[in-house]
Amino acid sequence: MKKSLWEETSSKRNIPEKTLPKKTDICIIGGGITGLSTAYFLKETSQNIVLLEKGHILEGVTAKTTAKINFLQADIYHKIARQSGILKAKKYYQSQKDAISLLVHTIQQNQIQCDLEEVSSILFAKEAKNVEKVKKEEALLQKFGEKTKPIKSDKIAYGYSVSNTYTFHPLKYCNQLLNHLSDATSIYENTLVYQVSKIDHGYRIFTNHGNLDASTVVVSCHYPFFIFPMLTPLKTYLKRDYVYTCEIKETPSWTAINVDSDLHSIRFYKNHLIYATKEHLLTDLSTEENAFLHGKKSFQKLFGKKPTDSWINQDVYSHDHLPFIGRVRKNENLFVATAYNAWGMTNGTLAGKIIADLILKNESPYESIFDPTRKSIPLLMSSIIGSVPYIKGYLSPLFSKEVVTKININNVPHFVILDKDGHKHFIQTKCPHMKCSLLWNKVDETWDCPCHGSRFSRDGKLLMGPSKENIEKDEAT
Numbered sequence: 001m002k003k004s005l006w007e008e009t010s011s012k013r014n015i016p017e018k019t020l021p022k023k024t025d026i027c028i029i030g031g032g033i034t035g036l037s038t039a040y041f042l043k044e045t046s047q048n049i050v051l052l053e054k055g056h057i058l059e060g061v062t063a064k065t066t067a068k069i070n071f072l073q074a075d076i077y078h079k080i081a082r083q084s085g086i087l088k089a090k091k092y093y094q095s096q097k098d099a100i101s102l103l104v105h106t107i108q109q110n111q112i113q114c115d116l117e118e119v120s121s122i123l124f125a126k127e128a129k130n131v132e133k134v135k136k137e138e139a140l141l142q143k144f145g146e147k148t149k150p151i152k153s154d155k156i157a158y159g160y161s162v163s164n165t166y167t168f169h170p171l172k173y174c175n176q177l178l179n180h181l182s183d184a185t186s187i188y189e190n191t192l193v194y195q196v197s198k199i200d201h202g203y204r205i206f207t208n209h210g211n212l213d214a215s216t217v218v219v220s221c222h223y224p225f226f227i228f229p230m231l232t233p234l235k236t237y238l239k240r241d242y243v244y245t246c247e248i249k250e251t252p253s254w255t256a257i258n259v260d261s262d263l264h265s266i267r268f269y270k271n272h273l274i275y276a277t278k279e280h281l282l283t284d285l286s287t288e289e290n291a292f293l294h295g296k297k298s299f300q301k302l303f304g305k306k307p308t309d310s311w312i313n314q315d316v317y318s319h320d321h322l323p324f325i326g327r328v329r330k331n332e333n334l335f336v337a338t339a340y341n342a343w344g345m346t347n348g349t350l351a352g353k354i355i356a357d358l359i360l361k362n363e364s365p366y367e368s369i370f371d372p373t374r375k376s377i378p379l380l381m382s383s384i385i386g387s388v389p390y391i392k393g394y395l396s397p398l399f400s401k402e403v404v405t406k407i408n409i410n411n412v413p414h415f416v417i418l419d420k421d422g423h424k425h426f427i428q429t430k431c432p433h434m435k436c437s438l439l440w441n442k443v444d445e446t447w448d449c450p451c452h453g454s455r456f457s458r459d460g461k462l463l464m465g466p467s468k469e470n471i472e473k474d475e476a477t
């Protein structure tokens with residue numbers, strides 16, 4: 001997979017290998033911004049904390065974000081208000097403002113050097129037909145007490161800006177957050193969790209390095225690896241974005257995002273322009289290469305130069321536009337945090353605080369709005385409608401004929417791939433997670449699951465996503 005600007009400009013933390021203990025008080029699964037924030041906000045507790053990461057920490061979605069710290073999230077408040085009422089929209093707005101304060105306070109209090117910059121942020125419509133969306137969002141923000149400033153530009157149909165938003169370097173932030181965890185926190189890398197089961201007085205966590213018992217478990221692995229009881233595949237969907245960068249002379253102090261069907265998300269970092277575009281549903285993965293090339297062209301058209309670097313990233317979305325953060329079942333100490341709708345710098349930080357508050361104080365002002373067990377008719381309806389594109393993923397796979405062919409071995413469909421030395425390898429065409437048909441991603445040279453986002457290397461090794469296994473692979477012949 002292509003590396004992001006953040007991975008290119010930060011050094012990896014060396015976490016010493018240790019033997020997994022048999023028991024701990026709190027077990028956090030996943031070493032992205034959510035897992036690390038949870039460990040950080042639990043630092044006051046004297047309880048032992050174990051954080052388990054299947055690969056290396058900070059190599060997941062957090063490494064490939066655009067890292068805006070922002071409450072201006074396209075037209076999200078209007079969407080929430082339309083589906084769940086204005087009170088929920090206001091509560092979500094407050095949660096994002098609180099998350100920004102929390103993140104900035106954490107950075108300042110701990111003197112974390114992560115290139116935090118206060119910027120103004122612009123919401124705009126490029127096309128006249130979408131002006132109404134921006135205006136409705138502006139009216140809602142003003143109702144919530146936010147001040148907006150009109151933007152005049154002949155490149156857009158309508159836009160306004162807000163202040164008190166930020167940008168930072170996400171990996172510098174998360175890496176330094178590690179220096180401020182409690183002494184009772186231990187991190188174990190290369191430790192894949194494949195099951196969590198209820199036992200007397202807690203949970204048994206099954207990993208590739210043996211079992212661990214904990215009284216509290218936090219599942220912060222982006223997309224939960226278990227299907228029951230959370231039913232994540234029904235409640236969520238994934239979208240993929242393409243990010244492009246180039247060097248520029250100056251670094252403007254603003255970010256921008258639009259509401260048109262073609263995403264334009266812009267920010268700057270130390271003489272770099274960062275542009276995300278061509279967002280599409282993961283179930284449309286067959287358009288991968290086209291989307292990537294179109295994104296490149298769109299960059300060139302907008303900024304008059306070619307991008308010098310690019311990367312691909314995907315995030316989990318909920319059908320009601322609100323994340324799922326909290327207890328997986330009422331009165332249980334199994335917590336989950338997912339579906340940030342591409343706003344995980346604020347929501348990942350807030351998730352850490354909410355879960356820490358629920359563990360330490362048994363309450364959080366945001367417990368009910370983000371409750372993972374919430375149910376509503378509109379949520380149920382959009383989950384049913386949202387599941388339709390998945391049917392495509394279970395039908396016969398579309399794949400790049402230049403790179404692979406497909407054959408049956410003992411009646412099981414296999415892809416045939418050629419390695420660099422011209423040797424043939426045979427791997428099964430189905431994702432181990434829920435048997436959705438895999439697609440070959442020419443841009444990153446990975447096998448991708450269009451249903452739930454698992455990604456595998458050319459030879460079938462699990463890279464990311466909810467799968468707990470590599471793709472089954474037969475020996476080269």
Ligand SMILES: Cc1cc2nc3c(=O)[nH]c(=O)nc-3n(C[C@H](O)[C@H](O)[C@H](O)COP(=O)(O)OP(=O)(O)OC[C@H]3O[C@@H](n4cnc5c(N)ncnc54)[C@H](O)[C@@H]3O)c2cc1C
Pocket residue numbers: 029030031032033034035052053054055056057058059060061062063064065066067068069070191192193194220221222225240241242243276312313314315337340341342343344345346347348465466468
């Ligand atoms: C293109 C793009 C741009 C974005 N830009 C922004 C932005 O500007 N601002 C913003 O707020 N948000 C943005 N986001 C969203 C944000 O990046 C994500 O929501 C956030 O990084 C998710 O963090 P996480 O900790 O939940 O997941 P991750 O960073 O993926 O961490 C999860 C970790 O869990 C590990 N794991 C998974 N399964 C297991 C297992 N079974 N056992 C052990 N470990 C496991 C993984 O290896 C991984 O390290 C963007 C998203 C995309 C796609």
